[in-house]
Amino acid sequence: MSDWNIEAQLEQWRVQGLWRELRPLDDEMTCITVRSGGRGWVNFSSNDYLGLANSAEIREALTEGVAKYGGGSGASRLVCGTHRAHLDLEEALADFKGTAAALTFSSGFAVALGTIPALVGAGDTIILDKLCHASLVDAARLSGATIRVFPHNHLEKLERLLSTAKGRVLVITESIFSMDGDAAPLREIVALKEKHGAWLLVDEAHAVGVLGPQGRGLAADLGVDRQVDLHMGTLSKAFGLSGGYLAASRAVIDLLVNRARSFIYTTAPPPALAHAAQQALHLLRGERGDALRNKLQANVQRLLPLLPGTGIQAAILPLILGSEEAAMQASQELNNAGFLIPCIRFPTVARGRARLRLTVSAAHTMAHLDALKGALSTVASHGMP
Incomplete structure (x- = not known):
């Protein structure tokens, strides 16, 4: 162990910020207000977009x-068998996403690790957006397929890669990108994958519950959900719980039950979680979900004058500062002012793209938003770009 020199590596990371x-x-906390060591903060880093995680309905x-x-x-x-709660949730998710079937996993990361290597392997090709989540990248590497990466949302490069791809071809993108909050051009990507006979996996982790009719995501909002082959999502964000799912054809789900290692070789999530997720889905699809989405969109719009928007009403607002030092300083100043907004640094984002990643919730009040606007203005006066 002494030859590994772990302590030196840790010290290097400290020096590099x-x-x-x-x-x-x-x-005693919620996802919006948190406390530690007697201090409290308003949380603008949670992905609890609709504020359901601490709601009375989900608790009950x-x-x-x-x-x-x-x-x-x-x-x-x-x-040891499948609890009825898991099957009921999967039937409800399939109906929600407009697919024949769905399968739930312990996390969104587990969905990617199970699904992608089960579908493609040596001799096949994966083409993915440069800004895809780490789970998608790791799953692509694990598959053994040839990996090709196109610059973020660069359709011309995507088409060139599609025209030369070998074997079974899987295109992977997020719908709303987790660090930049911008949207994939899904209509155009769908047209290209169909032109070249590829399959398309869309990770809707940050769009489900937030966008589209009944919160069904960006693909449904754009009217291309029926042309997406693999709908990946999470129960850990707008649902306010934990877990992930893959919605697709019956044949794909049957394949995953037989081949997805992160499903086969792990203990199933507690059926109580599946039971609660059904209640969250019921809320998302009903009038309560519409009201929460409207509140979320109003909250996002209130912050946009200070933070350039994404062009759609997503809930992720990045403030890119460049260096790790600048991002850490801004995060600390906001922390001192009572706001929890950790800085995002390499390797989560590229070097030189360190940032504050603000996430907005329907549970934030006008007082929270206005206080944050004031704090951001103060930090900006201290030299924030």
Whole structure:
């Protein structure tokens, strides 16, 4: 172990401004207001876009689920059987996404790691946007397929790569990109994948619940959801819970049950979570979901004068500062002012693209938003670009 020199690597990260550490939080908190060591902050870094994580409905649904199913699932669903709660949730998700079937996983990362290597391998080609999430990149590498990357949202490069791709071809993109908050040109990508006979996987993690009719995501908002082959999403953001899903054809889901290693070789998520996720989905699709989306969009619009928008009403507002030092300083000043907005640095984003990543929730009040605007103005007066 001494030859690994881990301590020197850690020290190098400290010097480079890349050191990370966990922030312990007090027990009594919400996803919007957090406390640690007696101090409190308004949280503008959570992906709880609709404020459901701490809602009475989700608390009650989880409590009901635990009372009905207990705390855990026991083992893999292929080993000890599948709880009805998981099947009911998957049927509801398939209906929500307009597909024949769906499969749930323990996390969005597990969805990617299970799905992509199960569908493509050696001799096939994966073409993905340069800014795709780390889970998609890692899954592509794990598959053994040839990987080709196109510059962010660069349709001409995408078409050139499609024209020379070998084997089965899978195009991968996010719908709303997690660090920049901008949208993929899904209509054009769909047209290109169909022209070249490729499949398309769209990760709607940051769009489901936020955009589209009933919160069904950007693909549904643009009217191309029926032409997307693989709908990937998460229960960990707008749903206010934990887990992930893949919605697709019945044949694809059957393939994943037999081949997706992150599904087969892991203990199933607690059925109580699946029970609560059904309640969250019911809320998303109804009048309550519409009201929360309208509130979220109003909150985003209130901040846009200070933070250039994304062109659509997504909930991610990046403030790109460049250097790690500038981002860390701005984050600390906002922390001192009572706002939790950690800086995002390499390797999460490219070098020279360090930033503050502000995420907005329907649970933020006008007082929260106006106070943040004032704090951002103060930080800007201290030299923030």
